[in-house]
Amino acid sequence: MKCPFCGSIHDQVLDSRPVDHTSAVRRRRECSSCKKRYTTFERPEEVIIMIVKSDGRREPFDRRKIWMGINRACKKRSISVETINKIVNEVENDIIGEYVMEIPSNIVGDKVLEKLWDVDLVAYVRFASVYRKFGDIDAFMQELKKMKKEHIKRSGR
Ligand SMILES: [Zn+2]
Known part of the structure; x- marks a missing residue:
């Protein structure tokens, strides 16, 4: 130095x-x-990871965007900024740890959902509805059913 x-x-x-x-x-x-x-x-030299969106467009991974998305989903829930930071950090570390140059956006979304599941179910559903862009009520109901099944499975452990 x-x-x-x-x-x-x-x-x-x-x-x-x-x-x-x-x-x-x-x-x-x-x-x-x-x-x-x-x-x-x-800090380590920044790794640029591209997010591949569903229509094939690519944009650099931006932790602020993910933060904002989670923050929106957590609105009026008792979830601290610290918890949101923790989720974003974990997702970012996961992605960087996988040493990939490109990652599909739905995988990033799934990682966030996985973390939100343990934090707050309302935030989970909100994030899922925005992220997965449920086109119709059927797709949304299907997700809810899946969640319910998983919930039963998880609480049974
Ligand atoms: Zn000196």
């Missing part, structure tokens, strides 16, 4: 700590030449 005060490239790391819920690290450094201290914020 180059000292912002004198430009020396020799420094000593005094303290390293991870930034909550991210892969970033904050480091407190001391310049070996001028002895001034400064902080660096480091």
Whole structure:
């Protein structure tokens, strides 16, 4: 790291700590030449993942968009911003962890739904109805039936 005060490239790391819920690290450094201290914020080189939409269009994965979508689904439910952040981080980590360059949007949606299931069923249904764009009431009822079945299965474990 180059000292912002004198430009020396020799420094000593005094303290390293991870930034909550991210892969970033904050480091407190001391310049070996001028002895001034400064902080660096480091994170892995950004991986760009393309989301492939149902009509074949592609757009870069944007965690803000997913955040907004979940936030909308969670409106007036008692779900904290922290929980939403956690879901977005987990989904993002899952996707990055799979080392793919492209991922179909429905898989991203399914990952979000999987997490919402454990958080709040109303938010789950809201997100599902927007995400899967239920064209008609039948498709929606089918989803509800599936949910009910899964719910029984899960609560029976
Ligand atoms: Zn210096």
